[in-house]
Amino acid sequence: MFLGDYSMKIVLAYFEKFIEMSGGIERVCCNMANAMAARGHEVSIVYCYGRSGRPFYALDSAVKTYNLMAEHPDKWKNPSLGQCVSGFNKVVREVLRIFSKSQAREWNESCKGRMIQQEIKNRIDTIQPDIIVSFRYETSNYLLHFAHVKVPVITMFHMSPDFILPGAPKGEIRAIAESSRAQVLLKRDIPVVERFCPGAHVVWIPNAVPQYEEHADPGAEKKTYTIINAARLNKPQKRQHLLVEAFAGLAKDYPDWRVELWGGGNDSGASYAKELREQIRKYYLENQVFLKGESTHIINQYKKSDIFCFPSAYEGFPLAMTEAMSSGLPVVGFKSCTAVVDLIDDGRTGVLVDDGAESFAKGMKILMDSREKREKMGAQAREAMKGYAPEAIWNMWEKLLNEVVSGE
Template sequence: MNLLLADLHKFVNYSGGIEHVLSRMAFSMEEKGYHLSVVMADEKEGAPFYPFPKDCHFYNLFHMAGMKPVHMGSLDKGLREITRLFSKSGARERNYKMLSAAAPQLERVLALEKPDVIISFREPTGRLLLEGLSTTVPVISMLHNDPDEIFAHAPAKEIKALEKSARIQALMPSFIQKAEKYLHYDHFVYIPNAVSIPAVSARPGASRKIHTITNVGRVTGRTKRQHLLVEAFTLLAKDFPDWQVYLWGDTYDKTYVATLKGMIKKAGLESRVLLKGTTKDMASVWKETDIFAFPSHHEGFPLALTEAMGVGIPAVGYRSCPAVNELIHDGEDGYLTEDGAAPLAEALRKLMEDGDKRAAFGKRAKENMKPFAPEVVWDEWDQLIREVLGE
């Protein structure tokens, strides 16, 4: 059975959550006997940050052998960003127009691979398949975020295209109700992300010379909001001299990173709040973590949070953040707080001053992540794909 995974997005040295899910799905579906091909799109040439199976056929649409390279011109990119100031929907329309220049390359991949089912990882990817190429191959569209974030400013044509999907997968049950506000569609299915737990057990209640609060995610202001963690820790630093903060993640948002570094310097915390960049050795990160802090504005199904909880680390996040407010059970395996630095600081304080509580919360967190075990989730995907093929 031929399965094509499609995510028309940059991937060279890019460690995004969606790309991580794609990599995990590729390995898992290959184990289940599927013939795998993957198509992505990056103006850079190079290998993906996350690996794929050795026998998987991988295509970069923007650099297809025997075809002219696709470039998103500087002028077009500039116009897209100017448009974004006035209309997010208009900016997405411009972005799709640039992406659709790779339609001949995508058509060639379909001809070469002859997929029985396609799984689309982003809305513009699904639109290019279902509207731009009008493929007759069943497309399962994944929603990797809160539908309010995805569809509130989505172009009408993008929504109409997605309504042609064989299935639309949502990461949380509550997301299906949200999506129904925007799409006239009745084939939604709930499948969460698979939480792959490293072979390590965290020790959040252990006695250490230095304790660590960890955040993992792209260092960016609108979504991940690491500045709120820096502000919260600034309120706590004098009372907890044996604590530090590690911020792990891609630092491509240079303006925000510069602002963050300025905040850290102004607070005199350069030696205690560190931007660590990216790593593939998350087991080592979790070993030294006592609390996972996650001040995101919105999420789909955050792998970093669920992996931290899965190894037994208590977590703190905002009650207003979709997905986070369903994954963290307040007062049981972590804390949910109101927005802002001060509420976040108070929640962190409760855990920082009580090692026994950290250990107890961490133990419950580990138990609460078991329903998202890979063997459960990938079996659900296998069943869904075969159900679609049966139709």
């Protein structure tokens, strides 16, 4: 039920290759669009990519999608906006990079902003939204400083600002500060954004976590037990190789256990998949460790699993992990990973360990050795996620949208 007095026109702006990605941002975008459309609001998603279509995740037919690149297709030489930057501007960027990575990125973003500023103006003028929710700080920069939109903008953070903001281009810092609101996923992130972006009006709204009636049974006795990881294949951040390495030291003693890695990726993900397969062969784990690809219904895999392992280096508010917890799985993660350390109660909903494959293996062993611990921690993880139920989170979002539109 809408908390305000009228239906709003809402634009979700994500000037990336929205339709071909299956990550957390794309999922949040579709979930938010669906939730706001179900509450009677007119919702549009505006993206920027050389190909048009429907996204990976389910999207309500009432939600309209607009591709900025589709408006003048002859203008673009590459599906990706970043690859459309001219050769001269790329040379300038690389020269600047010698002296300052931040200045190089600032130049690159200014080139992209100039290329799409007219398309942004045309589309926003056509839709005439009451409010824009920007899914990236770069997008906010394009909206506010290149297209000069007069519509209120809310900038979302999907990653820890501690990771994003040091060295960020001045234009993006300014865009965050000038947004009507900057939304963060963890309360601890509020002072971080305020420190880096003086004047920013920061609010906390976490991600919505589905609540499942059917759930995993990690305490059950089985012939085969499953450790699951769900994340895009990404070596610097998701670090699935650490899970494989950790399991390699346990596999011989636990022949009835298997590891399933669920997730896809871009070109770098394909290269990493090859590396992971080589690692699996190196440790002779072909019959115990499996790369399973992408799934639109990962809950079906969680229900059959016993432990969720998440060796990420950094996160914002990991949907895969929290959904696994909501499905009743205990988690193994690193103490060093922001968000993971905030969302796992060590010894109660999962096991937190020091960084490194050896420590990760010790954490896995704690749960692999005890059906009782898996069952108890899984039940407590499920209970802990009730505080992030979608209805409550979308109420928070709707209230915020109404406040901004009403000028409160």
